[in-house]
Amino acid sequence: MEMTQTRQLPVAQQTAWEALNDTALLKQCIPGCESIEPDGDNAYLVALTAAVGPVKARFKGRMALQDIQAPDSYTIQFDGQGGVAGFGKGTAAVTLAPEGDATVLTYTVNAQVGGKIAQIGSRLVDAAARKMADTFFDRFTAAVSGSGEQGDEPGTDDNVAKDGAAAGEGSAPDEQNGETKRKRSWTAWISKS
Structure with missing residues (x-):
């Protein structure tokens, strides 16, 4: 799988x-x-739960930053295992370039998947990867710009299951307009998907 995307960040x-x-x-x-x-210099152990089509799993892996050229670029090498669900490994080249008061972030991911994940087909894997990337960058952009609008907490993203049937959801009043908002946890969304 290969994925390239460019995002504009509203910060230096x-x-x-x-x-x-x-x-x-x-x-x-x-x-x-x-x-x-x-996990050492410029390396980290990561644990996350993800769903790709019908395959849901908890992945544990390692990510290492290489070729660091601060504040312009680095390469992320990653390797994760999801038990019987399969594995994912690859690299992501990330570059930052100033554009006025903003920054243009470009990344290219080259990844391989195996196990049950690979059996569900590249279209589903690509779609799930793009959705995760979009959610990450929406949250990241909101966090760095200080807007807090794009689901800074898990469960507030509009892309989370919309039918209200996800387990673990609750209601919380929206103080700005008096309506009731439903909040869902990511684990509830992932287990429902």
Whole structure:
């Protein structure tokens, strides 16, 4: 699988670089992320829960930053295991370029998947990867710009299951307009998918 995308971030390049290296912020923005723990210089152990089509699993893996050219670029090498669901491994080249007061982030991911995930077909795998990337960047952009509108917490993203049948949802009043908003946890969405 190969995926390339460009996103504009409404912050200066140095701010974007610092945010991309803030593990607490990344944990908050990565869909289904449970933990990101240091594992040596520029390396991290990651645990997350994800669903690709009918295959749902908890993945554990390692990600290492290489070819670091602060604040312009780095390469992420990743390798994750999801038990019987399969595995994923590959690289992601990330570059940042200033554009006025904003920053243009471009990434190219080259990945391989195996196991049950590979059996469901490349179209579903690609669609799930793009959806995860879009959710991550929506959350990341909101977090770095300070807007807080794009689902900073798990479960507030509009892409979460819309039929209201997800387990673990609750109601919370929306203080801005007096309506009741439903909040769903990512684990409830993932287990329902």
